[in-house]
Amino acid sequence: MVWSTSWLFHAIVTASLAIGTACSQPSGHEAITRDVCIIGGGASGTYAAVRLQDLGFSVTLIEQDDSLGGMVNTYTDPDGDIPIDYGVADYRSNISVVESFLKRLDIAYGPSESTEGTTVRANLDTGQRVLNYTSPNALDALTRYGEVAAKYSELEHGYYLPEPVPEDLLMPFGQFIEKYNVSGVIHVVYRSYGDILHQPTLYVMKYFGANAIYNLFNGFIGTKSQNNSEIYDKAARVLSGNVMLHSHVVSTNMTADGDGLIEIRVQSPLGLEIIRARKLVITIPPLISNLDGFDLGNSEKTLFGQFQSVGYYTSLVQNTGLPANTAVLNTNSNNLYDLPTLPSVYQIVPTKGTGLYQVEYGSPSPQPIESVKSDILASIRRLKTTGIANVTEDGEPQFVAFASHTPFQLTVPADAIKSGFYSKLYALQGQKQTFYTGAAFHAYDSSLLWRFTEDLLPKISSGLN
Template identity: 35%
Template sequence: MKPTKLGSSFSFIASALAIDDLARCRGAEVITRDIAIIGGGAAGTYAAINLKDRGKSVVVVERRGSLGGHTSTYHDPTTGTPINYGVQLHHEDSITRDFYARLNVTAGPGSFPEVKTPLYIDFTDGSPILDYSIPQPSEKYFQALHKYPYLENGIELPDPVPEELLLTWPEYMEKFNLTNDAIATYSRPATPGDLTKYLALYVFNYLNTVLLEEQVEGKIIVNANGDLSELYRNALAELGSDVLLNSVVVSGQRGRKPTDGVKLCVTTPKGGKWIIAKQLVFTAPAVLKNLEPFSLDEREVNIISEFEGGFYYTGIVTNFGLPTNYSYTNRGQNTEYHIATVPGVVMFNPTNVEGTYYYWYNSFSDMTREQVETDTRNTIKLLQRTVTGADVSAEPKFPAFKSHTPLHPITSADAIRRGIYREVYSLQGYRNTWYTGSLLVPGSSQLWNNTNQLLPRIIAASEQ
C-alpha cells in the first residue's frame, strides 16, 4: 500500500463536489437529533439502541435496505429455513447476552458451522489435497498471543511498536518457531487478500482470545431459531423512522467545538433530508471513499488515507450438483501450506436445507455480483467434473449475494511504525466524530463491547 497525502487539494475537490450535493437538500426536511449514526451494522445498531435507552435521540443512516452489516440471512422459499451466509455466530459474554435479551431474541448454544465431512480440493484444477487436516492453534501460539494484550480488544500499541509485530506472518512464524501453526493460522475465517502478506500484528488481532474461545472452547451463542438477522429486524422495528435505509450522506459539515455539532445532507428514497446533530458516530468501514462526503480536514485525510479494506463476498448457491454429505474447501495443491489461490471461492459449506450451500469468495480487487457468481459457477462446474458422484448436468443458481467490501481496513508496517494507530485513537471526538467500526476489532461481539465502552464519552460530548 502506498498512501497518498491528499491534504488541501483533496479538501478543494471535496468542497466543489459538496456544492453540487447541497442542492439535493435545498428546502429539504430537517431532522434534529442528539446523535447521528452512520452505518447500521453491528456497531451502528448497538449504538442506536443503547443511546436511545440512555435517553438520547438518534438517527441511523444506512446505505443498504436493512440493518445488520455483515450479518446476512437467506430464507429458503420452500421451508422458510433461515440460512446465515455472513456472520455465523456470536461470542458468549454478558454484552452479547444482554443485547439479545434487549431485542427479545432467544439465545441458544451454537457451534462453529457444521461442515460435515470436509473435502480439501484445489479449486483451480479440481485435484484433492490428500492427508490434510486443520489443527487447532498450539499452546505456543497462545503464548505468543498473550505477549501482546493490547491487540486483544483494539490496537493500542506501545511506543515504540515491537518490530516483530511488523514482520509478515511467515517471517514471524520462522523467527519464533511457530511454523507448526501455519495451517491453523492460515485457516482463520473471513480474512481477505493474500494471507502470506499479513503482518503478525493483524494475525494476533484477528485470531485473538475471543475467536479462540469460540473455536476451541465453544463459547458461542446464536439465535435459538437459527436466524441471526432477527436481532437487526427487531432493532429496526423498534427504531422505526429513526433509521433511514437505502440512504447516503452526500455532504457534511462538522464543527470543532461540541456546541458546533454536525450538519449532514442525506439522500433517501423520499428525497433529500438535512440532519442536524450534536455528535456523529461513524460505524461504517473507515476508508477514504466512505468518509469523503464529511468534509475531512488535512489531519483526517492524512490518517484515513493510510487504510484500505479487503475485497470479500458471500452468497447462497442451490442446485449444487455435488454430493451433499461433504463441505468443500479451497486449498492449493502446490502452494506452501496449501494456501488457496486468490481470487477465488474460499469454501462451500452445507446448510440445514439439503442441497443448499453458502459460499465465501476472496479477491484482490473489487468485483461485481455477476463477476463473482460467474467465477463461482465455473468453480462448481469444475468440481462437478472431478468429484465422484457429482451431477454434471446440474446448473447452479444463486438466489442471494452480499459484498462485504471493504472488509477489515489495514495499513502498512511503515505507517504503524510512525504511530498511525495513536493518531486513529486521537481522532475519537475530534470534530464531534467518533469511530466504532472494524478498524480496531474484527467481530460483532467485540464491536458491541468496544462501542459500549465508548458510549459514555459520546453522551458526555453531546451534553456540552
C-alpha cells in the same frame, strides 16, 4: 467429521449484520434535530443507536441499504421456510455486552450448533481431488499461538499498541508462523485476509486472539432461531422512525453553529433531509471514496487515504451436484501451507439440509462482482467434470443469494503501524464533535465491536445531558 464453528470462523467474526425488515422514514423536509447522528447501520452503528436511545438521547441512524446491519446475510428457503445465515454466524460467549444486547432485544440464544459431514479437499483451479492430504496438528499450533496472543490481550479492546510496536506484530504473518512453528493455525484463520502470509501479524492477532481461541474450544453462542436477522429486525423496531434507510450523506458541515449543532445533509427516499446534531458517529469503512461530501480535514484525509482493503464475498448456490453434507475446501498443494491461489473460492459448505451450499470467495484486492460470480460457478462446474460433484443432477449451478462484504479488512502497511498510525487515528475521536467506531477502528468481529462501541459511549454522551 464435524464442522464446528472453526469451519465458519470468518463468518463468526465478521464485523456487521443485516436484516430484512424496513423501518419507517422521517417525514417532511424540516430540519431534524438530534443529540447524535449515526452513519452506518452495521453492527457498530445499530448497537450505538439502540444504546444511546436507551440512555435517553435522541438519535438518527442513516443506512444506505434497505435494512440494517451490513454483513449479516440471511436467506429464507421458500420450500421449507428455513432461514440460512450466510454472513455472520455466531457470537462470543464470554463477552458480557453480547448477552446484554441479545437480552435487551429479547433474542433467545444458546450454544451454537455444529454440522456433521464429510470434507473433501480439492484444487478448485483444476477441480481435482487432493489425495493423501495430511491435516496439520492444529491443537499444538493453537496452544503455542495462544501463548503469544495472550501477551497482547489489550488488542481485543482496540488498537492499543505498546511503544515501540513489538516486531511480532509488525512482521508478515508468514514469518510469524515460521518463528513460532504454528503452521497448524493457518487453515483456521486464512479466509478473508487476502494474501494472509504477507499481512502484518497485528491484523491476524486482532481477529484471532486469546479470546477467540477460548471460544473455539469452549463454544460460541448463536440465536436459537438460527436467524441472525432476528437481532436486527428487533433493533429496527426499537429504533422505529429514528432510522433512515436507502439514505446516504450528501454533505456535512462540521463547524458548529451558535447552538452547538453540526449539519448533515442526507439524500433519502423522501428527498434531501437536513439533520442538525450535537454529535456525529461514523461507523462506515473510512475510505476516502466512502466519505465523499464529508467535511474532512487534512488529518482525516491523510490517515484514511492510507487504508488498503481486500475482497470478500459470500453466497448461496443451488444445483452444485455435491453429495449431501459434503464440504469442499480449496487446497493447492503447490502453494505454501496448501493455501489456494487467490482470487478464488475458499470453501463450499452445505447448509442445514436444504440442498444449498454457502460459497466463500476471497481476493487480495476488490474484484468486479460479475467476475467473482463467474469464477465461483466455473469452480463448481470443474468439480462436476472430475466426479467430485454429481454430473447427472438436473440444472446448472445457480446463485440464490450473493453478498459482497468488500471493502474488507482495512489495513495499513507495517511501516505506518510502526510510525504510530493507530495512535493518530484514535486521536481523531471527539474532534469536531465526531466519533468513530466500526471494523477499521477495531476488528472484524461483531462481539468485539459491540464492546468497543459500549466503551466509547461515555465519550460520545459526554456533555449531552
